[in-house]
Structures are given as structure tokens and as C-alpha cells.
Amino acid sequence: MFRIKVPRYWRHKDFRYRLNAWKCNHCGETHFFQPLICRKCRSRDFSRVTLPESGKLLAYTVVRSPPEGFEAQSPYIIGFIELDDGTRILGQLTDCYPEELKQGMKVEATLRKIREDQEDKIIAYCYKFRPAI
């Protein structure tokens, strides 16, 4: 259903691999994907930024009822993270068990495989977060 197609996947890899994003020069709102106009202040003036790789965990949950394509990974953890520059971001948590996690703990970004397309065998990668080492 939610297949991985090469052009669709590649056009966002700069964000997914490196956390390269855009910041509105007027209001400071972070945009993960190339914006034309700011959702918050409607400015059209942006700067390219690399988001900080560390932040703190605001909340987390364990997905036990996965969507198609993620069956083999379940259960896995989804976290809501505030990066050091204040940007709030969702991401998977890795290299840990849920019982090791605590709200407010420091986490850092790392690059991991997110999943594989079941038919074309394309492997998709994305940032994930892990407890700070």
C-alpha cells in the first residue's frame, strides 16, 4: 500500500539522512521539507539549516499494532523530541528498550534503516534517536 518509490523517497533524503531543514527568517518556524511560504507567518524568506542532533525526550510510546510495511519491526518506539534549538520532531527510538526510557532524558540522532519495500527491495533510511552516549 504505502510503497517506497525511488523519486518520492530520494527527494526528501536530505532531511531524513542529515536533518537538513529550512528555518523561516521572519518567525523562526522550522520546516522539514522545502517550503514555499511559512505555515505560521506566511513569509517566503527561508534559510537552510542543519538541525541539532541532540535533544530531550518529551514523550514516547510503543507501537504494538503496526501499519503495513512495519510488521516485522513491531514492537518499536516512537518518540516526541525537542532538539537543542527548540525544534520539535517525531522519530523512532533505537538501541534501547522502552523500560530504559524516561521523559526528559537526553537523546541523540543516528542514521538507521527504516524499512524495506517488500516488492522492489528498496531500503529506506531515516534518522532515529537513541539515548545519548
Added chain:
Amino acid sequence: MSKVYVAGVGLTKIDEHWWMSLEYLMTEASLKALDDAGISRVDSIYVGSMLSPILQEQGHLGALLAEELGLSGIPAIGVEAASASGAAAVYTGAREIESGRANAVLVVGVDKMSDGMAEEVTAAMMSGERQEYVGFIGATFYSINALIYSLYMDRYNVGQEKIALFPVLCHEHAVNVPHAQYPFKIKLETVLNSPYISEPLRRFETTAIADGAAALVLVNEETAKKLDTPKTELIIEASTDYLTPFQREDPLWFPAIQLATSKALSRAKLERQDIKILELYDATSIMAIVSLESSGFAERGKAWQLLERGELGLSGALPCNTFGGLKARGHPAGATPVYQIAELHLQLTHRAGKNQVDSAKNGLAQSLGGVASTAFATILREV
């Protein structure tokens, strides 16, 4: 601007209908609504569905339904706003009548989830979120709700046993409802001991795979006068917000519900205390709680107190989800908003059977697409 009246409603029982197709369900609901209104033709049709393009790979529901009804020739259009799709159909139909371009419109909500496996449905339900970001990392609708739940309990220092009272209330109200998917009572312990879907959210705080279709006949004032059938006046307003609640200023506040509800109340010239029946969009227990607060029917962090004091029961000050809500009546995605509005109509025309709330003159239904990225507020008024 012409006023809009509901002149007929049609509901199919919500269930896993293995032998009924998408077409069959929406046609059945439509015929029931037309028969209830006592008319056989309408000027146009609007069909709301969220999942049919994904699960049945069926689009073009407008022309399809017109054909099934033997009404090919009239304008018929499908509309989509995630799980609020049915309300989007009502909104569009109502606006057409208000504009004076139609005398009678059929609006239908339909979704048939049992044609998909659980994982397919879970993936399809994410079509209301940002797929390239939130869907891509494997987050689900329920995991987003779980994060909100966890933040909520933390900020307001409220235990799960308070919030989990909501599904208990819904099941209590569904007991005598012929079209409900789960017409039986459950205990709080059953909710609290049900397995996690996504911590802290438990199975009995969510909804299940459901098939259903609901339909309304909307008419203008002139047509309403000619029809010998119970009617209510309908006022609908809408609002939108970011798709991802975590990009908003506060994920524990749904501004779209606040805005849509205030707009509808002001157009109806009503205050919150005039609303005596409230239909909330309880796709999860926590969504109902945050909705109650965001729409101004409860203070922030205190919606659970209304539950605990019994105020949301059928004989309480603000009867809520009087036919079981999404939890117990069932939640066939895009069809659900039309069930909510049809149920308000049954209440206000004194056809709610054992669940009748007698004193109510006005009811409000809140229908949400995603986590309140689209919000519709529909007020029905006794006439």
C-alpha cells in the same frame, strides 16, 4: 440565505459486513434516508469516504452512488476530509442549499474497513496525517494519540483510570441501540486490563474495524414545509489546523474544534449551556477528553471530572455520545460524522427510543479529521 433542514436519516447497522459491498452499504443508507424523508429524487448528492480509494481502490463515489440509486444524470460528487469526510459531505450539501442552488440534497458517509487486513487499515488511517514525515517513520494514528495521552497525564497529573471512564460511558449508552457495533456494557477494569495498542493507550480506549454507511436528506425551508416528516434545523461550520499536532504550539489543545464550535454557536445564536446533547469524536478516549476542553465544555485538565460526576450520562447535565459514540456505536471512518448528525436528529425528533434525552432542544456534533486537523461543528435544532 436559506435555512437547512434535515428531513430524513438512514443508518446501516455498524458491523463487519462480510457479505455487503461498499456500494450496497451506501445505497441501503441512502434509500432509508429518502424513504424517511418521503421523497424519491434530490437535486444533488455528496458522498464522504476516507478509506475507499485505498481499501477498495474505488474512487468516483458520487457517480457510482447516483447509478446505484437510479439517479444518474444529477450532479453527484465525492468529498474527502480524512475521518471527517462524512461531515465534509454534509457541509458541502448544506452550503448548496444555503446558496439557493438546491432544494433537496442527499449526503452520505460510507467506509468499509473489513475489506482490509488490520495492518492495511492502520496504514490507510494514516492518510489523514503527513505521510512523508509521520507516516514514513512508522507512526500510527494510535501512537500519535498515545503521545498526546502521555503528555496529558503528565501535565495535568491525571491517572489513566479517570480518562478510561469515557469508553465505559459509551458502552453504557450503546446497550439499546440497534445500529451499534458493540451494544453491551463494559467495566472500567476491562478497559484498564485490555492490552496496549500503543502505551498508554489500551485496546478498549480505541475503536475497531467497522463497516457502515449513513445518509441524510437535507432540504430548504420551502421543501421542508411540503414534507410530512419530522425535521430539524442544521447549522454546520468548519475549521482546519496543521496535520501534525506536534508542530502546533500545544499538542494538548485543538484550536480547530474551538473555532468551529464557536462559529456554529454564534451563527445559531446559542451559548454553550444551551447545548443539551454533545456528540464527541472519541476515536480514542483521550481525544474525547481534549475535545471537551478545547471546545469549552470543560476546563483544561478537568474534563475527567465531568465523567466522574456523571454529568455526561443520559440523565446528566450534558448527555454525551447518546448512542455509544465512536467507541461503542462504532467508527467506520469517514461515515461516522453522518451517524453523529443522524443520531442528533433522532434525539431531537423524539425517536431515540430508550436513549431519549427529553429536555434537549439543541444538540452539537463535533467531527474530526485526523487529530483535529479538520474540525466540523454541527448544531441541530428542534423545529
